[in-house]
Amino acid sequence: MKRILLIVGGGIAAYKAAELIRLLRKRGHAVRCVLTDGGAHFVTPMTLAALSEDKVYTTLWDLKDEAEMGHIQLSREADLVVVAPATADLLARMAAGLANDLATTVLLATDKPVLAAPAMNVRMWSHAATKRNVAQLRSDGITVLEPDEGPMACGEFGAGRLPEPDAIADAIDAALALAAPLPLGDGDPLASDAARLSGTHVLVTAGPTHEPIDPVRYLANRSSGRQGFAIAGALARLGARVTLVAGPVGLPTPPGVDRIDVETARQMADAVADALPADAAVMVAAVADWRVLPSAQKIKKGEAAPTLVLAENPDILAAVARGPGRPRLVIGFAAETERVVEHATAKRTRKGADWIVANDVSGDVMGGDSNTVHLVTESGIESWERLPKAVVANRLAQRIADALKGIA
Numbered sequence: 001m002k003r004i005l006l007i008v009g010g011g012i013a014a015y016k017a018a019e020l021i022r023l024l025r026k027r028g029h030a031v032r033c034v035l036t037d038g039g040a041h042f043v044t045p046m047t048l049a050a051l052s053e054d055k056v057y058t059t060l061w062d063l064k065d066e067a068e069m070g071h072i073q074l075s076r077e078a079d080l081v082v083v084a085p086a087t088a089d090l091l092a093r094m095a096a097g098l099a100n101d102l103a104t105t106v107l108l109a110t111d112k113p114v115l116a117a118p119a120m121n122v123r124m125w126s127h128a129a130t131k132r133n134v135a136q137l138r139s140d141g142i143t144v145l146e147p148d149e150g151p152m153a154c155g156e157f158g159a160g161r162l163p164e165p166d167a168i169a170d171a172i173d174a175a176l177a178l179a180a181p182l183p184l185g186d187g188d189p190l191a192s193d194a195a196r197l198s199g200t201h202v203l204v205t206a207g208p209t210h211e212p213i214d215p216v217r218y219l220a221n222r223s224s225g226r227q228g229f230a231i232a233g234a235l236a237r238l239g240a241r242v243t244l245v246a247g248p249v250g251l252p253t254p255p256g257v258d259r260i261d262v263e264t265a266r267q268m269a270d271a272v273a274d275a276l277p278a279d280a281a282v283m284v285a286a287v288a289d290w291r292v293l294p295s296a297q298k299i300k301k302g303e304a305a306p307t308l309v310l311a312e313n314p315d316i317l318a319a320v321a322r323g324p325g326r327p328r329l330v331i332g333f334a335a336e337t338e339r340v341v342e343h344a345t346a347k348r349t350r351k352g353a354d355w356i357v358a359n360d361v362s363g364d365v366m367g368g369d370s371n372t373v374h375l376v377t378e379s380g381i382e383s384w385e386r387l388p389k390a391v392v393a394n395r396l397a398q399r400i401a402d403a404l405k406g407i408a
């Protein structure tokens with residue numbers, strides 16, 4: 001059973017909050033409601049209390065509640081805070097960080113994930129100010145659902161309708177699944193560290209990229225994606241929210257990891273930019289350095305062999321390390337076949353990474369199960385013994401947890 005704190009804003013769609021409570025209860029969740037002053041014009045505390053079978057909180061100034069349950073406690077004891085309907089005004093106050101009523105105070109004080117389901121007039125939804133506020137909230141890590149399109153209570157037509165309660169409940173279940181630290185089974189080497197990374201978002205890239213030559217051919221490399229997938233899985237087991245941007249590989253998604261599949265380096269760069277902000281980025285992908293200026297049609301075998309014209313791909317690691325909203329910890333990998341540590345040390349500075357994990361790929365590492373790595377940081381080089389990729393992943397995940405604790 002999960003506990004949901006549902007903030008009901010003021011709008012005609014507030015009546016759908018009643019149906020949402022019913023659905024969430026049916027799915028086995030406990031729901032406690034905060035009703036804004038605006039919301040109380042559309043639904044009564046009595047309705048919400050009856051459906052949630054709990055007290056409904058309406059004011060910051062209820063001395064009895066502050067004695068029994070302060071707004072801080074109210075905001076912390078839930079697993080997820082949901083705002084539905086989220087009006088234009090409520091979204092604006094959230095984006096500005098105001099705390100001028102119980103709802104916004106709870107939203108500012110919470111340490112839990114927040115999901116907002118907007119509902120407003122189509123013009124209000126498409127207004128530049130609302131767009132700015134939604135973009136701000138999303139970059140603050142809040143999930144803002146897209147409203148539905150259709151006829152509105154005010155007689156206009158367009159985007160701005162509250163999503164159907166079923167769809168909101170699905171989004172709530174998805175957010176809860178992401179927020180929950182994965183249970184660590186007996187014998188898991190990370191068991192003593194469960195939830196060390198809870199509340200953090202870590203971005204991982206993995207696998208090769210494919211750069212099309214024509215509709216049937218591509219340039220690729222031998223990366224299997226195994227090391228990156230193992231790292232993503234280890235980070236999730238430590239409780240991080242993990243976004244894994246994966247090149248074309250046939251590997252299963254590790255439990256609890258949010259996976260985005262891409263094919264080319266440019267798609268990977270876009271997916272990475274979209275996934276930010278993150279507390280840490282671990283760039284394990286073997287990104288193709290060059291792409292081919294592709295032919296629209298299949299190249300036919302002629303007399304002379306064709307010449308491939310190459311263009312340089314964006315350096316995703318360098319862009320993340322030097323770009324705005326830089327994660328607190330940026331980690332690159334360096335696959336080298338000679339002078340491993342020397343090349344990796346130079347790469348760390350050149351790309352602006354905090355750490356480089358250098359691996360010697362002169363043996364059977366590409367596609368194999370083991371890896372010999374050197375961790376190159378500002379304070380020096382640490383050489384790890386040859387280890388299974390899963391153990392390298394666990395060790396690195398623990399080091400990331402140590403480091404994030406140390407970097408405010």
Ligand code: CTP
Pocket residue numbers: 205265283284285286287288289313314315316317318331332333334335347
């Ligand atoms: N990387 C990246 N984007 C690229 C190329 C590389 O994000 N276009 C990242 C990789 O994910 C890895 C690190 O940069 O974390 C090092 O990649 P590597 O290919 O070894 O570096 P290069 O700059 O290509 O250097 P080299 O000349 O050794 O190939």
